[in-house]
Amino acid sequence: QLSKRLEKVAEFLPSQAKFADIGSDHAYLPCYVCLRDPYAQAIAGEVNRGPYDSALQEVKAQELQDRIEVRLGDGLEVLKRDEVDQIVIAGMGGPLIRDILDRGKDKLTAVKRIIVQPNIGAKSLRKWFFEHGFSLVEETILEENNHIYEVLAAEPGDPHAGYHQEDLEKEMWLGPRLLEQRTAVFKEYCKVERVKKEKVLYQLKQAKEPQLEKVNNLTQEINWLKEVLDS
Ligand code: SAM
Numbered sequence: 001q002l003s004k005r006l007e008k009v010a011e012f013l014p015s016q017a018k019f020a021d022i023g024s025d026h027a028y029l030p031c032y033v034c035l036r037d038p039y040a041q042a043i044a045g046e047v048n049r050g051p052y053d054s055a056l057q058e059v060k061a062q063e064l065q066d067r068i069e070v071r072l073g074d075g076l077e078v079l080k081r082d083e084v085d086q087i088v089i090a091g092m093g094g095p096l097i098r099d100i101l102d103r104g105k106d107k108l109t110a111v112k113r114i115i116v117q118p119n120i121g122a123k124s125l126r127k128w129f130f131e132h133g134f135s136l137v138e139e140t141i142l143e144e145n146n147h148i149y150e151v152l153a154a155e156p157g158d159p160h161a162g163y164h165q166e167d168l169e170k171e172m173w174l175g176p177r178l179l180e181q182r183t184a185v186f187k188e189y190c191k192v193e194r195v196k197k198e199k200v201l202y203q204l205k206q207a208k209e210p211q212l213e214k215v216n217n218l219t220q221e222i223n224w225l226k227e228v229l230d231s
Helices: 004-011 028-036 049-061 094-103 122-131 165-174 176-181 184-206 212-230
Strands: 018-022 041-046 068-072 086-092 113-118 134-144 147-156
Touching: 004 028, 004 086, 004 113, 004 134, 004 147, 018 028, 028 041, 028 049, 028 068, 041 049, 049 068, 086 094, 094 113, 094 122, 113 122, 122 134, 122 147, 122 165, 134 176, 134 184, 147 184, 165 176, 165 212, 176 184, 184 212
Parallel strands: 018 041, 018 086, 041 068, 086 113
Antiparallel strands: 113 147, 134 147
């Protein structure tokens, strides 16, 4: 049984996908996709020997060796140029995923879709997409085992699409499409964020000389969260 989180990631792949799953661990995602779609093909990349061995084992157990290739290596280094159409990087922090994309930029020239599932710090990925000519085409948010996860998909295209110039900073942080959808899970996420931000603000204000810029930024963010929660 695949996690709800990875199921959502899989939903963001087209049928007959030819994709790489970077940081694949047990290769559960490529196995799941290839078992359901006889035309899907994948490369599972892993930088660590333990997870690499687990991936090999799983692919063999599912008899998918002809359609899933497991490769040992750092980030996008395991890929040749033009080898895959989609790239998935899931289950890591946003800044780590961003660094993997940034270090492997030259492998992305022919990629049609990038799907990321950051455990934290989705903002760093939206910003990276925005600055590197990718349009944020899909976003979703889900809850599983008391964790809230975001899944984003980007494609080469107009980076401004979906954003409003006057709300850029807010949308880059909270997600333009998540703000539009305003699901119950998104509101829950905003509620939790608000509690965290209020605590930090309180502590900042206790300081002998509160840092004005930080206080202002936090106040702004809390107001954005209130906006969502009051709507
Ligand atoms: N993608 C799976 C998921 O979402 O369930 C596994 C997530 S697991 C927490 C992160 C995996 O990424 C680990 O197996 C780790 O070895 C691998 N990893 C971390 N940095 C990496 C890199 N630079 N290149 C390839 N794999 C990496």
